[in-house]
Amino acid sequence: MFESGIYAKIPEDMPETLALSALDVAGAPAQTAKLVKPGDTVLIIGAGGKSGMLCCYEAKKRAGVTGKVIGLCHSERSTKRLQDLDLCDHVFAADATQPVPILETIEELTGGQMCDVIINNVNIPDTEMASILTCKDGGIVYFFSMATSFTKAALGAEGVGMDVNMIVGNGYTRGHAEITLQILRESDKLRKVFTELYA
Template structure:
């Protein structure tokens, strides 16, 4: 069986790398490991927001804390949010038994979390101002035999590809779920589904949210994007069937916005908001027998479970784990097919 990185766990013993407090990030490559020369990190949105708010937007302080986390833990694993991000770089060395199918010189994106990736930073993050999720960096990262990695496409700038790969699990799982509901929906005499599923995305103007909206719409769902202001509402005008402004932390406001937009609660609600406190609004906005997908690392799973119980809500709640077979290629294809989504991503990357 391909290794899962147990040899890299320093403390505590007996856990997998993601659950470990500290990893061995030394650059020597094991038999089925791959070493990547790091070019850029992408901090996940919840982690970057927490760090930025903690330090009042002081980029130097954010940079110093990221360096401290990586230096002390051997990985980028925010101890407050429990999340990390991902990275791009160039393959340096490949162990003789690696099953990952990459070779030295390939420019790749790691499609696994930085919370389980041994990482060493060698440049002090000198090229990063601490004010954006994307972090120019030099160093090394290690991938295990049982990791996921993708070679970067030639037609996308590395920064753009990194932004897409960072959230590629969200659209793939949304697409899968919409198609499942469509397959199981009641049929008319002509064999057509009586009602198309409806999808509400909280945080619809963000990276994962905009891709989830696009995937749902292309899969045949009616869509509503819930956003925080009129600027974001305009940004997704061509992506969602309807966009509504609401505070995702206000359950009644969210439920009213979704119901007004769709004529009733959503079949599927996707949470892509990078702030805590959005669980109950998502549950209230979802129809009986529907599904809520939590893609935000700011989600409190006790709040979601106990909130659904307290509301007597018959909904299935899924954790978006970031991996669906073919998810990276699927997300890149969405970017290529839908100019409005590509424009949104390019503007976000340029803004960073």
């Protein structure tokens, strides 16, 4: 083991299964906490999934009342789940492999301003362009999804002439366990959904 190998203490105020389910994707909400600034417009792709829901909560917390969080879901079930959680300013359903309709929806929702930060949490390939095209010039795209292709992201951005900062989803960022477990303490609704789905 490396001296820098990571570990976290299982907290005493929640069941082990609940803590482990959130820690599995702890890098995503912790990176969100680091990347999102007050007033930002943030798009979460795959927002109704495990990491997506945590990212929506953290993005809204960081963007604040002057910011805007948009959740892109897929199935009817995950879309309804996210709507009921009331974490986002807007929730809509789309296929993230089809970038043009998503681009049009985001143009409409942001009045053409597009997004400062995009967090990609899907579990399928071919969603790089939806992430890149919805970003504003100089914005940030964080690819947490393991289905991301470096080639498609890099050459795709070049192909559409988008100067955006793309971040590979390092599963670790400082404070990732603390930030993620704190979400389950702060949000009763999210804790209930996580308990039902994963614990």
